[in-house]
Amino acid sequence: MTSPASVRVVVFQHGLGALDYAVPAGLTLAPGDAVSVPLGPRVISGVVWDEGRLEGREVEAKRLRPVAGKLDIPPLSAPMRRLCEWVADYYLASLAGVIRMVWPSVAFLGEREIVEYRLGGQLPGRMTPARLQAVERLEGRQGIVRDLARMADVSEAVVRGLVTAGTLVAEVVGADGALAQPDAGFAPPVLEAAQAEVAGEMAAAVGAGGFAPYLLEGVTGSGKTEVYFEAVAAALEAGGQALVLVPEIALTAPWLARFAARFGCAPVSWHSDLKASERRAAWAAVADGRAKVVVGARSALFLPFKDLRVTIVDEAHETSFKQEEGVHYHARDVAVMRAREEDAVVILATATPAIETQVQAAKGTYRHLQLPARFGGAQMPDISAVDLRRYPPARGHWLSPPLAAAVTATLGRGEQALLFLNRRGYAPLTLCRHCGERIQCPNCTAWMVEHRLSKRLACHHCGHQTPVPPRCPECGEADSLVACGPGVERIAEEVGRVWPEARVAIVTSDTVNSPARAAELVRAVEAKEIDVLIGTQMVTKGYHFPELTLVGVVDADLGLSGGDLRAGERTFQQVAQVAGRAGRGAKPGKVLIQTHQPQARLMQALVAGDPAAFYEAETEARRDLGLPPFGRLAAIIVSSEDAAAALAAARAIGAAAPQMEGLSVLGPAAAPLAMLRGRHRQRLLVQARRSLALQRVLRDWLGAVAVPGNVRVVVDVDPYSFV
Ligand code: ADP
Ligand code: ZN
Numbered sequence: 001m002t003s004p005a006s007v008r009v010v011v012f013q014h015g016l017g018a019l020d021y022a023v024p025a026g027l028t029l030a031p032g033d034a035v036s037v038p039l040g041p042r043v044i045s046g047v048v049w050d051e052g053r054l055e056g057r058e059v060e061a062k063r064l065r066p067v068a069g070k071l072d073i074p075p076l077s078a079p080m081r082r083l084c085e086w087v088a089d090y091y092l093a094s095l096a097g098v099i100r101m102v103w104p105s106v107a108f109l110g111e112r113e114i115v116e117y118r119l120g121g122q123l124p125g126r127m128t129p130a131r132l133q134a135v136e137r138l139e140g141r142q143g144i145v146r147d148l149a150r151m152a153d154v155s156e157a158v159v160r161g162l163v164t165a166g167t168l169v170a171e172v173v174g175a176d177g178a179l180a181q182p183d184a185g186f187a188p189p190v191l192e193a194a195q196a197e198v199a200g201e202m203a204a205a206v207g208a209g210g211f212a213p214y215l216l217e218g219v220t221g222s223g224k225t226e227v228y229f230e231a232v233a234a235a236l237e238a239g240g241q242a243l244v245l246v247p248e249i250a251l252t253a254p255w256l257a258r259f260a261a262r263f264g265c266a267p268v269s270w271h272s273d274l275k276a277s278e279r280r281a282a283w284a285a286v287a288d289g290r291a292k293v294v295v296g297a298r299s300a301l302f303l304p305f306k307d308l309r310v311t312i313v314d315e316a317h318e319t320s321f322k323q324e325e326g327v328h329y330h331a332r333d334v335a336v337m338r339a340r341e342e343d344a345v346v347i348l349a350t351a352t353p354a355i356e357t358q359v360q361a362a363k364g365t366y367r368h369l370q371l372p373a374r375f376g377g378a379q380m381p382d383i384s385a386v387d388l389r390r391y392p393p394a395r396g397h398w399l400s401p402p403l404a405a406a407v408t409a410t411l412g413r414g415e416q417a418l419l420f421l422n423r424r425g426y427a428p429l430t431l432c433r434h435c436g437e438r439i440q441c442p443n444c445t446a447w448m449v450e451h452r453l454s455k456r457l458a459c460h461h462c463g464h465q466t467p468v469p470p471r472c473p474e475c476g477e478a479d480s481l482v483a484c485g486p487g488v489e490r491i492a493e494e495v496g497r498v499w500p501e502a503r504v505a506i507v508t509s510d511t512v513n514s515p516a517r518a519a520e521l522v523r524a525v526e527a528k529e530i531d532v533l534i535g536t537q538m539v540t541k542g543y544h545f546p547e548l549t550l551v552g553v554v555d556a557d558l559g560l561s562g563g564d565l566r567a568g569e570r571t572f573q574q575v576a577q578v579a580g581r582a583g584r585g586a587k588p589g590k591v592l593i594q595t596h597q598p599q600a601r602l603m604q605a606l607v608a609g610d611p612a613a614f615y616e617a618e619t620e621a622r623r624d625l626g627l628p629p630f631g632r633l634a635a636i637i638v639s640s641e642d643a644a645a646a647l648a649a650a651r652a653i654g655a656a657a658p659q660m661e662g663l664s665v666l667g668p669a670a671a672p673l674a675m676l677r678g679r680h681r682q683r684l685l686v687q688a689r690r691s692l693a694l695q696r697v698l699r700d701w702l703g704a705v706a707v708p709g710n711v712r713v714v715v716d717v718d719p720y721s722f723v
Contacts, residue, residue, distance in 0.1 A: 006064055008056050009037055011046035012096050018049060018056040022064040029067065032075035034103070036068040043068050045108065047076055047099055053085070073107055074287040074304055079341035086337055092698060092715045093327040101302040101327065106280040114277045117168040118142040124165035130158045135167065142171060143275045173277045179290050182263035184233035189226050198369045199230035206234035206310045206345045213336050215361040216349040218371030220580020221378055224349045225255070227371065228312050229262050231347060236292055240309035244295045245331060247318035250512060251541050252295060253519035270296030270303060298323060298331035301338060308342050311335050315541060316348035316357065317573050322720045330718060351580060352573040355622060356629045358615055381551070381582040381589030383607050385598035397494055398486045403552045403592045404498065410550040411502055411531055415587065418533040419491055420540065420578040421554040424460065424508045426452035426490050427483030437474035445674040452489050462677045488534050491554060495532055507535030540577040546585025551578055556595040556603065564722040565627055572602045572614055579606070626687065628718060632694050635719040636684040637671065640711040643680040649711040650682035656705045658697060662689030673723040
């Protein structure tokens with residue numbers, strides 16, 4: 001292949017875009033190749049891009065500097081280059097920033113071997129508190145310097161010091177070992193007729209190849225996992241690869257066990273807690289096709305699959321697929337675009353689709369497959385609402401008499417109950433009885449949440465923590481602070497008082513924060529060592545506990561108070577999902593929903609087991625208001641440590657807003673979370689007609705406003721967060 005005389009290279013340097021370089025004699029370069037190029041006195045990395053697709057400055061050929069060299073990284077395939085372009089364009093991100101997600105730093109660890117370190121040498125001659133902490137915490141651990149610094153919560157310099165001192169010793173790890181291969185024929189299930197029909201259609205599509213998007217909508221307990229495993233099996237039989245995206249990698253333990261039971265071995269996992277050597281090994285195995293099946297969090301979407309045949313987005317309605325930092329993308333939507341570029345199948349699996357997904361399916365853009373009944377003849381649970389105005393809980397209690405009676409009856413039968421409240425900690429607000437002070441985070445416009453188990457106040461936005469103060473920080477009065485409102489710990493306290501013999505487990509991101517903890521929880525519940533589970537939305541996802549027959553929703557109105565566009569939808573999904581944990585085995589399930597508005601449409605739809613009624617009404621409302629997916633939204637968040645600078649920049653952006661038919665701009669206004677991590681925040685919300693080229697409008701508009709260096713402007717296309 002002949003190489004052109006010059007190439008356009010996307011360089012990994014913020015704000016530079018694409019630059020032209022000469023191709024030195026003897027070097028052959030093609031689009032997608034990783035290269036190193038000179039930039040000023042330095043050499044940086046970049047990727048060769050297709051001719052004519054990116055703007056760049058025209059430079060005279062003889063003035064071009066030459067490419068320094070080609071890097072030993074699998075090239076970025078044409079489908080991935082098109083996907084990167086789409087993501088950068090749609091989410092208003094830099095192309096280099098998007099490519100960085102496909103080529104994370106581990107991709108550049110070109111060596112086939114990595115040097116890790118572990119304890120093994122003598123203690124350092126000079127011991128500092130940080131060194132001591134590292135030595136204590138690194139017992140039994142191994143990793144590269146950056147991994148160890150993270151594990152020990154010390155700086156990388158401290159770790160390097162321990163290497164120099166000989167306390168940490170080197171260990172060479174290979175990155176290209178053989179991987180266990182999942183076997184499509186290992187243990188195929190016997191599918192029920194409805195399952196077989198749906199699985200057969202998806203498997204055939206995977207076998208045939210070509211772009212095919214599916215919505216797999218199946219009620220909770222219908223066996224969606226078993227069914228989409230057949231699409232994975234079809235990809236394996238075709239010699240290709242499969243990707244399963246899951247919302248919460250910490251919760252995958254039961255899923256992994258089912259996968260191994262079906263395919264004979266574990267898949268490759270991809271998530272942020274992997275060590276560098278594990279990331280490097282997984283990345284390389286995906287790129288050269290040794291990794292046949294990958295399960296991962298949303299970032300797995302950007303792995304360089306060699307032959308991706310099917311992507312499954314499990315629990316596709318989950319909002320954790322929306323990335324809220326860096327490139328603000330939605331993994332569900334990017335998964336569909338990737339499948340389109342790769343000519344592959346994509347399956348969005350859920351019991352409670354997003355309105356956006358539902359509308360695509362109704363239009364026929366996605367093929368709609370349904371599993372209307374639970375597997376094995378299990379019945380859907382009996383759902384009723386408890387009107388809190390008629391049956392208020394006793395003073396200092398949060399469980400109403402009907403719910404308490406149901407818990408008593410369930411425990412009496414030796415069965416298990418689950419209480420759902422989407423609030424971590426003991427109480428969301430701590431108030432001074434004497435002066436009325438509400439304890440706030442110093443960095444955020446948010447109340448500090450009491451965590452009684454760890455005896456701390458914590459900010460759920462920035463992570464700031466303090467011990468619970470003995471006296472009011474404002475007026476100094478002793479013993480005047482009172483906890484207001486319930487969190488899961490407070491519900492656990494009430495359960496302990498009312499049913500002292502019941503064995504309780506709290507399930508939140510604080511308590512179930514790793515696959516090992518999730519596996520232990522599953523074991524304990526299955527072994528009936530737990531009588532009452534009390535959890536946040538962590539407990540709504542994926543669990544299958546046959547002896548769990550009662551679900552109580554402590555406060556179904558909680559999610560509705562914020563009033564953002566998806567509040568109703570999110571509440572409906574959460575309650576339907578948690579209700580779906582009840583009665584999944586032979587014994588029937590019962591669900592009680594505590595609410596102040598039992599007459600509300602969404603409560604009525606839940607009680608009647610009639611999701612269509614809710615979806616139809618909600619879809620109509622969105623259509624009337626021109627909200628997504630019928631219109632488009634983008635949020636512009638302007639932030640700075642300097643409040644006046646943020647306000648001035650937001651006003652300048654507001655003043656420059658284009659006047660055009662089909663576009664309206666709300667704000668700027670102080671964000672509900674007016675301060676976050678010490679930054680003052682202003683927001684604008686842009687609403688546009690679907691036919692409007694919103695991205696181009698935004699790019700031209702924001703490109704024309706000069707913003708000072710201490711102000712950050714973030715654009716969030718299709719926003720999910722309105723704080
Ligand atoms: P969903 O994800 O739709 O809520 P699951 O996939 O968790 O449902 O399935 C519910 C339960 O039924 C699981 O324990 C699963 O193993 C079992 N199951 C579903 N389909 C089959 C099948 N064809 N054969 C055996 N067990 C099945
Ligand atoms: Zn905070």
